[in-house]
Structure formats: structure tokens, C-alpha cells
Amino acid sequence: MPAPSARDPVLDYKALPKIELHAHLSGSISRQCLHELWVSKKATGETDLRDPLVEMPPDKHDYDLKTFFPLFSSYIYNLVNDVAAVRYTTLAVLRDFAADGVVYLELRTTPRAMPAAGLTEEGYVQTVLDTIAEFENEQGEDLGKPEGQRRVGLKTKLILSIDRRHTPTQASRIIALARHFHLLPEAGVVGLDLCGDPSVPVNLAALTPLFTEVHSSLPSLALTVHFAEAQVSSSDAELDALLLDWKPDRLGHVICVSERVKGEIVQASRGKKGDERGVVDTVGLELCLSCNVHAGMVCGGFEGHHFGEWWKVQDTVVVLSTDDVGVFESPLSNEYALVAKHFGLNRAEICTLVRRGIDVIFGGDKEKERLREILWTA
């Protein structure tokens, strides 16, 4: 669809309908939402944590890989610790993405049991899926509005994350959950992810057979992995196993890659054309500029980001993503503004960049069709 203001050379990045494919649920909760949750828990004596606005001061974005991961294990997970909190924060995250003009979201989250609240890992996933359904119903009411006042709705699918810290038993349980929820009629879960602190060694010997098995027995369940996020997680052994044995459909971050590995990525992408799995036919690269720059994961600021190297490569598809908008506070609309500013993309190139993302979503052909209709062509 052409943009309502197609002749205006200045793009309204918020109004631009966008695709977000790399967003961690717990990292996408805004400070304000965490604060509201804290206020209500404090009032009922349910928490003795510090105010999130003190713990994560507004405008502090320079979390590096050492200070970033403990935010979850030592703080956010202790605040978001029951069904009501998961529901409240998930709803807020969905509303924030929708308000920023995101029309298709693949949200990822690590299934987390909350024994004190009587919640199992399965119950956690069910709660997130129920909240997505609730949000979509809430949006549905918008369809009753007269034409011209309707928003294009946000459609959300879920990816289940396995953390590098997980034992093979935990990983097997999450794969089984993904399989279960993927096979339900609504198929709310569309993929698996490998995430977590890159400084934690990943147990490739144990995980590789698990991932290759699910890939071959349930090809429609797609796979994305955090790839070469830091030097310490970029050995040849790790990158070769992830890329060549696991055969992921998308790669997150892709920072510390040698020329040889870059060539392998392009080859893997070309190889997908004839891949009988056919979830996507090109490897997608989920690139998160603000996160990488603020966390000091790349050198040379925004201009030095490897987006500049990849976005014109025809054999792969780059999808701009936010990673953890709650922490780094750069919404997807701003990520597009940043690439326009630092890499000189014009209006047509931005629209093309967004539309190319359609090819690497995990959400199926019907959703691809909807996106082809609603994403701007110019």
C-alpha cells in the first residue's frame, strides 16, 4: 500500500507500519510499567525491591554485557513474579509496540516457572499467549470504528527462548513446550531461540542433537539464534555448529564474524532456496543498533554498525529490531530514523527495507499476505 503521505519526502517513522522480529518480552517492559507494578506491589506489601526508576534510572542506557544480564536475574524477574504481573507487563509491552506503529511482532520469552505463585513454565507460556489473545480482542473493537479512524492492528506471535545457562533437561522441556503450543490450532508459538549471556559457554554437544531433532521432526517450527554477539561466543566451533548444524532461519546480532563466516552466512542463505522446510527462503539478520551501540558491543558508534555492511547484501535480509526497548529506550520507529540518519537511506529504501522483512517472518503465508497489503511501498 502506498503511504498516505507518499509525496512527503520526510517519513513519519511512527506511522510507518513496521515488523519487529527480535524483542525479548522481559527486556521490552518500560520503566514506567515496571514502576506501576512496583507501586501496586509495594502498597500490598508484596515487594521490598527498590523502585524501578531508581534501579534503572531513566535515560541510563549504557548497560554493558556485564551489567545488563543481572538486571533480569536480580531484579526484573523478582518483580514480575506472578500471573497478574506477567499479564500486566505483557499487555503494556503489546500496547507500546502497537502505539509505535508495529503491525507484526514476534515476541520472544524464556519460559519461567514461578513456584511461589503456583505457575509452571507451561502456565507462563499460556499466560503470555492468553494476554496476546486478549490484546488482539481489545484491538478488534477498534475495527468497529468508522473507516479512516481505524488503526492497522498488531499481530503477535511467540518464540520460546532457551538460555545458554539452561541444562539439557531444561532445554528439552522448552523444546517440548514449543512443540506443544506450535501444534495447537492457533499455533501461537512459531519458533525457538537461543539467547542469554554470551560469556556463558553453550553446551553444544548436548544441545545440537536436540535442535537438529526438532528441526527435522517438526520443520514448521522455525529457529533463530543469538549469533556472534561477543568475541567470547564467536569461536569457529560455536559459529560453525550454530550455522551449519543447527541451520537456523534467522541470526540475531551477527557482530563478531570473520570474512569466512560472513561467506558461510551468504552460502547458508542461498542454500535455503531449495530447503524443503521452507519456513523462510533466505536467512534473516536481526540487527539491533541502539542496543549494540549503547552496550558497547560494536565500535565506531552508529556509523560503525555492521548494518552498513549488510543491508545491501541481496542474499540475506536485514530486519531492524529493538532487542530490549525497555532497557535501551529506543523504539523501532527510532531505529529506522537512525539508519536514515547514519546510513543515508531515503524514503524508498526505508520502505523496501521494511517490506523485505516479510520474507523472513515465522508467522506463515497468510500473515505474509496481510503484510504485503499493509506495508508501505513508497
Ligand SMILES: CNc1ncnc2c1ncn2[C@@H]1O[C@H](COP(=O)(O)O)[C@@H](O)[C@H]1O
Ligand atoms: C543484549 N542482548 C541480548 N543477548 C542475549 N540474550 C538477551 C539479550 N537481551 C535479552 N536477552 C535474554 O532475554 C531475557 C529477558 O527476556 P525474557 O525473560 O526471555 O522475556 C534475558 O534474561 C536474556 O536471557
